């Protein structure tokens with residue numbers, strides 16, 4: 457096992473009855489890499505990600521995250537990662553400050569550290585005026601930025617982002633990606649799923665899943681060369697729709 461890898465996946469498979477949702481996938485993600493995990497609806501991305509974050513047991517195969525086996529050391533995996541999804545993030549009926557305090561507590565941070573982190577985070581996001589407002593009153597893009605920051609509270613080395621910018625306007629998406637880059641430059645590993653193909657262009661490497669299998673995995677530049685097209689959207693369409 458390469459110590460420089462943040463994530464190592466070998467022959468990972470998940471079946472639900474007779475249906476194979478994730479079919480024998482293998483890949484590695486290096487430390488500090490921004491890794492895009494793409495696929496059409498139902499391709500198996502969420503199922504694969506759930507196995508990697510230690511909440512779904514693989515049917516077969518192995519995976520290590522932060523050098524911890526996802527089956528035998530699922531609790532260590534959970535402590536080493538940050539996770540943010542479009543579907544579950546913050547509590548709408550708590551203020552920004554209250555959300556940070558709540559999640560800081562869940563992550564086991566000391567009260568004094570939570571106070572310091574809260575101030576830092578509000579400063580960084582420029583949210584002084586909104587800090588005591590309910591999260592439910594914030595625009596979606598801001599919610600997602602706060603949620604991303606909250607997923608970093610316990611200083612995880614690897615961050616899993618499940619469609620973090622879904623439904624967010626293009627300018628805020630761009631700002632969100634600047635936050636992602638800032639963390640990657642600090643050496644954090646980013647594992648991100650997205651439906652936006654312009655975002656696929658921002659990743660160091662991209663894997664594309666089709667019906668449970670990884671059909672392509674390379675840098676956006678190499679994928680475009682390999683499929684003789686100009687955009688990642690065209691690469692995606694060729695693979696996902698099986699257009700030759």
Ligand SMILES: Nc1ncnc2c1ncn2[C@@H]1O[C@H](COP(=O)(O)OP(=O)(O)OP(=O)(O)O)[C@@H](O)[C@H]1O
Pocket residue numbers: 472475477495496497498499500501502503504
């Ligand atoms: N618990 C389950 N039981 C049975 N089938 C499941 C279960 N979870 C997922 N599936 C099936 O596995 C397939 C892959 O689902 P998954 O949610 O991983 O896809 P996805 O690529 O994340 O899609 P999306 O982009 O829509 O979230 C789908 O056909 C889904 O219906």
